[in-house]
Structure formats: structure tokens, C-alpha cells
Amino acid sequence: MSFNFATAGRIAFGDGTSEQLLEEVKAFGDRAFVITGNHTDADESPLATLKELPGLEIWRTTGEPSVEGVRAATAAAREANPDVIVALGGGSVIDTAKSVGILLRNDGDLMDYLEVVGRGQKLAARTVPVVALPTTSGTGAEVTANAPIYSPEHKLKASLRSPAMIPAVAIVDPNLTLSCPPAVTASSGLDALTQCIEPFTSGQANAFTDILSQEGLRRTATGLRAAYADGSNRAAREDMAFASLLGGLSLANAKLGAAHGIAAPVGGLTGAPHGNVCAAVLAQCCETNIKAMKERDPENPAIARYDTVGQLLTGNPEATAEDGTAWIRETVAMLGVGGLASLGLTEARLDAATKGAMNASSMKGNPIVLTYEEVHAILTASL
Template structure:
């Protein structure tokens, strides 16, 4: 077997395990004493960490970050002159913290570095050390090199991206996700599932990302289905691992049409990213199956994915993608119509998605008509 050349980059250190958050203050102190702590909308949920650190300035990230929120946070953060940036929260919080860690020492403007709507320039000064503690199992942002930022004026979500933005420490304690509300668990979990499937199918897959995805894809749906029935620490652990694996895989391989469409839809509607991905996953898998040539490597991989998804759904592999959509919607996931995607916006979204960075690794080059058909299929629960 001839192995392809590839590279693999991630956080400088990954610590995974239930209960490891108790060690967070010790690890953070190794990077500096003046701490910028980025947390979610409820500051009480961050009190345990804030109270364990000696010199802390807090910034709340109350939703998926946009350009104006980032600009305001950056002014406050620079005034505090932190030595280390810490994120305690979901993917939006971690993205905000990664962006701040990158931009606090940067001499230029935010738009100098944003893709698509800005110049997309690389960073010229090293970011501050950044520590990520995820409290949801979805984005894998604790091990990725980009931060997703909304630009409402352009009706887009775009990335600030640089290899130097990889966190210095990703501390993944599944206990921090315990008790997460079902709606968030479902949406973030489907995002995590998407992020181990798309890198497995994409054109830049490599042996290391394949190994991560092959282990994680069969774990995801059974764990998510258990959490639909009851709180389950073992299922939380599994989903945290799937999410981490997805972050590692997407950062080193790529994504595809689900995320290519989701970035545009998120900028258009403000709907939660995970819910958008969940609504799109099955229609994109079906469209890939329809486009895959008989006997092609893509068809073989799609058959593997279907075979991994089918058993927990209780169906044959040829019905797995439809059954996945039916289960997700039955569990409470809205279709794109319920997430604010208007029928008349489909063509515009399809055209904009074609130039999304996530589309570059798609195993099928979908034209705008094919993407609009995917949007139609994802519009309403069947």
C-alpha cells in the first residue's frame, strides 16, 4: 500500500477525560497570570473557573460572534493587557476567544485578516496563548485553526484563519457537557456527526483523519440516541470524543457541501450552526450518493458511512440516510424552513455557497441547481 503525503496540525496539547477540568487553573497559570476569560451568556456557569484564577477579566459571548461584537470585545481585551486567553463555553465562545487571542497583539484591523469579506492576510504577530474548555460536544473548535465570525452587512459568516491560532491547550472534560439541554445536545451532536463524515468523504482525506473518522462515526449516533432518552455520562463522553475527532479531522482534511451551505445560511438567518448542519446532512449525503460513479472510491466510502449509521436506526444501509433525517426531525430538529430559510433565498444561497471555502474539498462539485435542490430537500421534515 502506497501512503500519500500529508501534514497534521493540532493544539499543542490535548487533555481528554472526565474530571480533568479540576486541573484547569494549574494549566492556565503556566501561560500567564493576567487571564482574559471568555464565557457564555450566563456568568454564573463560569464562576467555578473565574474564582480559581488570581487576575481575571471576563468577556461574555452571548451568541455566535459577529464583527461588531468582536470589535467591542477586542477594545476591552486590549485594555486589560492579558497574558493568556481562556474559553469556557461552546463553539461560539471558543471562536470568540481564538479571534481575540489572535487579534490582541495584531497591529492591523480585523478586516485585514477575515476571509471573503476582508483581505484574508496571515497574522504577522504570534497570538497570545489560548486555552479552550468546551462545554458542548459539537464544533471541535478547541482543536481548529480558525474562528467563524458573522458579518451581518454582507449576510455571511467567514473565518479568521491561521495555523498560529491553534490553541496551546485543549482541555476536553465531558463532564462540562453534562445536563446540556436536549435541543443544544441534538444540534451540536449532529454537527459533530457531520464533522466526522465530511472529512472522511472529502478530497483531502488522509490516513490519520481517516483513522479518527472511522472510529468516531459509528460512536456518534448511538450515543446521541441514548441522550434522547436520558442523561448518560458514557454517552456524553462518547459525544465529546466524536466532537474532538471531528475538529481534528476537519482541520487537517476539509469539509464539504453541508458546511459550504451552512456558512451562508448562518449569515443569512442567524440560525444555530449545528441545527443547520443537522438539517442538511442527510440531503447532502443523498445527493453525493446520486452523483457518485458506480465502483468509485466515493461510492465505497458512502456505503461504509451508511453501514455505520444503519444499525442504531434499525434499517438497511440503503435506507440509512433517509432514516437519519427522519430520526433527527422526530427528535426535535427543524427543517431549513423552520430555521428561517425562505424559499426565494435558495438560489442566492446556492450561488454564494459555491465559492465557500468549505466547498473546496467536496468530493462532488455541485452546481447551483444541485445545491438549490439540496436546500429544497432540507426545507421541511418529511
């Protein structure tokens, strides 16, 4: 047994942990640059606790990170010269904060370092420390080492990536997700599900990530439908906050797979929410992977792992991989997430989406190398 594992410098999980925010921030200094969404009230907890800081600045962002959005936030942060960056929001807010933190400590422009569409230069492993507080349960961005950023010029999402981008502190308070609306609960929760399945079936999985991703699947099985049905269900919200954290820990150390490989170009082409794209293709990706492995790599251990996925999601120890994909399809329908066509993908763009997916970094974690025809078929079947 041999593996490396990287995560946040500290993780605080549980109801009320966001009350620690001021203490955590002051450990780094008095100059805090807060990145949050437009609907976050600065007069309410936890941001209200930071008002005593003499160097507090608040930057508001909307939508998923974009090249210009990250550039603007970075320029504002340079003016503020913070000791620490606070990210309060969903995965997009946290990814923006991680990007700003590391760009403040690296010379040059974002495009010097962005993968695929940029120059892809290696970032120096230094950053302004980030304290991340997720308000949705899905991306696990509070413990991951990259940030997907949309380039309108290329109509593609590409990653900024460095081990130094993992936040210094992750504060995961399920109470912060109680107001999350059903549509966002569905989208983010299905992303969390994907981020537990793909690291578990990845060719880079290890004994440690296996423990995390399996528990994440158990928590998603009990929490996802319940949190969608009743957002005030604290037990369900806790399950999903934990599942999201576990998925982030798993993917940061065992990689992802075809669903995320597809989500990057489709999101870039359509602007559809990342979690919705993952949800639309997840079951078909699982089925295609299993079929491809049985035909070309019958000794691949991931074949049996898909049976385990089925058992964990259904709670039936006799369940099969097929039972698992059926559970996924049923859940996606129950949560009201449509196919790729409803998200804006047209048949005319299938070739571009397929080619983009084949080149996506997430594909490197897939348990088997899929062909162009197989990826194209996943997209077609998921319309």
C-alpha cells in the same frame, strides 16, 4: 502514505480534567482574560479556581461571533494585556477567544483578515495562547484553526483562519456538558455528526483522519440519541464529547463539504443555529454527492466511503449508503430539528443561499464539485 497533521499543543480529555485549569493557565502567566457565556457562574468550578490570579478579567459574550462582538472583545483584551486567554463555553465562545488571541498579535482590524467579506490578508502566525474548555459537544472548535464570524452588513458568515488559531491547550471534560439542554445537545451533536462524515468522505482525507472520523461516527451512533434522551447519561455525554473532539481533529486536517458550505450562507441569511442547518441538509447532501459521483466520477473512492458511513451509523456491516442517510433522517426527526423553512429560509432566498454556498471555502473539501443546480436542489429538498 503522506500527510500533515496539526492540532492543539496538548489535549486533556476525560471526566474531571477541567480541574487542571488553574495549573494550565499559570503555565502561561498570571494575567488571564476569560471569555465565557452570560450564564456561566464565575463562583463555580472551573472558573472559581482562577480567582487567586491577580490579573483575572472576565468577558461575557452571547450568540455566534459577529464582527462587532469580536472587535469589542479584542478591544477589552488589549486593555487587559493578558498572558493567556481562557475560553469556557460552546463553539461560539471558543471561536471568539481564538479570534481575539490572534488579533492581539496582529496589527490592524478584523476586516483586514476576514475571508470573503473582508480583505483576506494573511495573519502572522502568532497569538496569545488560548486554553479552551468546551461545554457543548459539536463544533470541535477547541482543536480547529479557524473561526466563522457573522457580518451583519453582508448577511454572511466568513472565516478568520490561521494555523496559529489552534488553541495551545484543549481541556475536554464531558462533565461540563451534563447541563447542556436537549435543543443544544441536538444542534451541536448533529454538527459533530456532520464533522465526522464530511472529512471522512472529503477528497483531502488521509489515513490518520480516517481513523479519527470513523471512531467519531461510532461514538455518535451510540451517544447522540442517548444524550438527547437523557442529558445525565454520562456514557452518552462522554461519547459525544469524544466524537466532537474527533470531528474537530478530522475537519482541521481533511476539510469539510457541502453541508458546511451551505450552512455558512444560510446561517448568515437566517441567523439559524449552525448545527441545525447542517442537520437539515446533511442527508440530502449525502444523496446528491453519491448520485453526482456515480454519474460523473464512478471511480471516486468516496462512493464506497458512504457505504462505510452507513455501516458505522447503523452498526450493520451489510448496510449501504442509503441505510446511512435513512439513519440520519430518522435521527434528525427524533431530535426535533426541522427543515430549512422552519429555520427561516424562504424560497426567495434560495438563489442567494446557493450562490453563497458555491463560493464557500468548505465546498473545497466536497468529494465532487457540485453544480449550481445540484446545490439549489439540495436547498429546495431540505426546506
